Amino acid sequence: xxxxxxxxIETQHVEALEVLLxxxxxxxxxxxxxHELCLKxxxxxxxxxxxxxxxxxxAQPTPSWHVGGAxxxxxxEQISVLxxxxxxxxxxxxxxxxxxxxxxxxxxxxxxxGFAFHFHRGAQITVTVTSANKMPRLHxxxxxxxxxxxxxxxxxxxPAAADNYNDVVSAxxxxxxxxxxxxHLSKPGHSTGxxxxxxxxxxxxxxxxxxxTL
Numbered sequence: 001x002x003x004x005x006x007x008x009i010e011t012q013h014v015e016a017l018e019v020l021l022x023x024x025x026x027x028x029x030x031x032x033x034x035h036e037l038c039l040k041x042x043x044x045x046x047x048x049x050x051x052x053x054x055x056x057x058x059a060q061p062t063p064s065w066h067v068g069g070a071x072x073x074x075x076x077e078q079i080s081v082l083x084x085x086x087x088x089x090x091x092x093x094x095x096x097x098x099x100x101x102x103x104x105x106x107x108x109x110x111x112x113x114g115f116a117f118h119f120h121r122g123a124q125i126t127v128t129v130t131s132a133n134k135m136p137r138l139h140x141x142x143x144x145x146x147x148x149x150x151x152x153x154x155x156x157x158x159p160a161a162a163d164n165y166n167d168v169v170s171a172x173x174x175x176x177x178x179x180x181x182x183x184h185l186s187k188p189g190h191s192t193g194x195x196x197x198x199x200x201x202x203x204x205x206x207x208x209x210x211x212x213t214l
Contacts, residue, residue, distance in 0.1 A: 001161065003123075003168050004082045005176060005185040007154045010194060014129060014152055016202035017182050018115070021127055024178055025119035032130055033059040034112045035141055037096065039104035052104060054095065058111075058141065081169050082187045083160065110134060111144040114152065122171030123158040130155075154183055 009017055018029065034057050041050040096106070114130030131152050133144035156176065160168040176185045181201035184192050 001083055001159075001165065003158045003160050003165060003172050004084060004188060005156050005172060006188045006191065007179075007183040007185040008151050008191055008194065009129075009154055009183045010198065011131070011150050011152055013182060013198050013202040016205040017129060017154070017179070019205050020179065020182065021117045021129075024121070024175075025117045025127075027117060027119050029115040029117055031059050032112065032114045032116045032128055033057070034130070035109070035139075036112060037109045038107045039099050040107045042103040042105055044103045051107075052099060054099070081172055083165055083169075109139070110147070111141050112153070113144075121175055123160075123168045125156060125158045125172065125175060128155045128157070129153070154179075154185065156185060 022029070034055055036056075037054040039052045039054070041052075100106075111133040112128075112130035113133060114128065116126055116128040118124075118126050129152055131149075132147045134147050135141060135144050137143065156172055158168050158172050179185065181195070181197050183195050183198065186192065
C-alpha cells in the first residue's frame, strides 16, 4: 500500500517549487510522462462502486502498470492522508481489455507530464509535479493538450505496510509542512485550492536561490 496527498499550484510558481524540492531532497529530478486510465465498476461487480486506476510510465523503456484502490472504513476517514493498496506489474497491451471483460468501464484517461523527486525523509517519499493533458481521441497520447494550462498537480506518495502506515502518515504530514507556503496538500478530492502566500513564497525562493540541501 501507499500513502497519498495532493495539492495544486499555479504553473508560474512551479520553478520555485522545484528549487525548494531540490534543496529539501538533495537529489536530481526525474522526467515523468504517465498515461493514466481511470476505470469504474459496472453493475455486475456489486452495489458498492469501485474504481481502478491503471498508470503506465511512458518515460520508462518497459511500460510498468500500477493498479490500485483506496482503503475504506471509519479508520481511513480519520487519518490525514489517503491510504491505498497498489500492485505493480508488467502487463501486456491487452490489460485494458482484461478489465473490460471483468465488468469495468473506462471513465477517463489523462497524460501527466512533468517531473518527480525520490528521496528518504522519515519514509521513502516521492513528490511528483505534473500538468494534466487530455487526448482528443482514445489513447492518442501524442496529441494530448493541457486541461488546465495555468495549474499543475502536486502529489506526494510514500510506500507503507499494514503494520507501519501510521509512521509513514506522520512522515508525509511532517514533510508537507515544508511546502505549506507554496501549496496545501490534503487527501485526493479534498483540495482547498491555491494558497494565498504562494506568490510571496515563490519570489523569496527565487531571489535566494534556494538550492541548498536542508
